[in-house]
Amino acid sequence: MKTTHKLLMANRSEIACRVFQGAFELGIPTVAVYAPGDEGARHVTMADEVAEIPGYLDAKAIIEVAKRLGVTLIHPGYGFLSERSHFAKAVEEAGIQFLGPKAETMDQMGGKIAAKEIAEKIGVPTVPWAKLDISKSTDAELKQAADKVGYPILIKAHAGGGGKGMRRVDRFEELKSQAEIAAREALNAFGDGTLFFERYVQNPRHIEVQMFGNGTGQGIHLFERECSLQRRHQKVWEEAPAPFLPEATRQGLFESSLKLIEHTKYRSAGTIEYLVDQSGEYFFIEMNTRLQVEHPVTEAITGIDLVHEQIKLATQGKKYQLPELTGVRGHAIEVRVYAEDPSQEFIPSTGVVNHLIWPSGPGIRVDRGIEVGQEMGTSFDAMCAKLIVSAPSREMAVKRMQFALHETVVSGIGTNLEYLNVIAHHPKVIEGKVTTHLLDHEMKDFSPKPSEFDWQLLSAFEHSKAFQNAEISAPQGAATSLASSADLWTSVSKELL
Secondary structure, eight states: OOOSOOEEEOSOHHHHHHHHHHHHHTTOOEEEEEOTTOTTOGGGGTSSEEEEOSOTTOHHHHHHHHHHTTOOEEEOOSSTTTTOHHHHHHHHHTTOEESSOOHHHHHHHTSHHHHHHHHHHTTOOBOOEEEEOTTTOOHHHHHHHHHHHOSSEEEEESSOOTTTTOEEESSHHHHHHHHHHHHHHHHHHHSOOOEEEEEOOSSOEEEEEEEEEESSSOEEEEEEEEEEEEETTEEEEEEESOTTOOHHHHHHHHHHHHHHHHHHTOEEEEEEEEEEOTTSOEEEEEEEOSOOTTHHHHHHHHOOOHHHHHHHHHHHGGGOOOOOOOOOOSEEEEEEEEOEEGGGTTEEOOEEOOEEEOOOSTTEEEEEOOOTTOEEOSSSOOEEEEEEEEESSHHHHHHHHHHHHHHOEEESSOOSHHHHHHHHTOHHHHHTOOOTTHHHHHSTTOOOOOOHHHHHHHHHHTTSHHHHHHTOOOOGGGOOOHHHHHHHHHHHHHHHO
């Protein structure tokens, strides 16, 4: 298929690889960009053309590369510049199609405060909330607003996400000091210390609805995702559809989401996020004006390729037709594999990836951003890959995820694979009745423990010549993970063969 288009990916790692595959399938040539230190990343090897930029937040450099290479489409991925309206505006002013919403829509829905105001205006339920300006508000004004919202209160940053700039407050005496800490953290992380606070919903579920709009006020929902399994506000395990969700709640979520899409004339893929309490009442919290990390589970249950749809919308213009939904196809689950050390408070793990085994088989998909020989540092996000499984039922999907995790080996760096394995076998996760507090409450003391195999392996080779020649040592604290075991066995085996 001939095309006059060329796509630049203004991002890196697994999402860049994912978009490059989608572009290839539609016959569109691609351009990868990389920042210093990321030359060996997998996404660099997948594009037709490659260009170096000073950094992934350098909008000007990215657009200059795009113009020089004749790019007609820019996909922002997620993170970095994906929700920066100034970038979307600059891209389109350069005569290039931005594969996401318009800049003005980002300003409307990308900011948590503005999005809440719009939701309230059109009758979408929100958690009781108030703006918070520590530098200008008197103690009396803060107390009045806090009493109106109700305790416990959750202080949140207007910009960014991932739990940064977020604090729970149970009484007024803590409000000002915690808000000042949250403002500093938000300013450091996002360059914006603006805060707001909302009532803390006790033991809720985090449910989100995948949306796709054509930019004229027409849009569709692609069902919901359960994203309650989080560690310190960071999603760990996502699935679709959400289990045990009352049908009235589900339909209300869809109706509210469609209202927001129609009101804003939203274009491209976006996700609307809600908290759902134990009674089934739901509250809008924010919108992510981009493709989400967990989009593969939606693709699995709908059969709709969201990257294809983004590209088609940008290239077909008025001829574009929204996809038709035929219902939910089974169940899908995704987990995020990170280069991090659970034995050291999940700090990023560095090193060179020297061995990889990815799972395969029916209903298993791996979206990966690493390959053997790649160096993992601390300059970029620690996500290595996403494991996605789909099956006719949730019970089978959980079993398939257990299998996929068991089959996965990443060595040379520390990973959270053992943590994910424990989650996949947790009784409440297997049952499907989860909340946003489950992992922080029941796995807060998680620490990798040496398996019986680890100890047997160390004992068997401790005094052998092969073990001495292998030049390997027991991991710190003997807290080996599945990945460490595989690395150890590989090293020893090479000396024996």
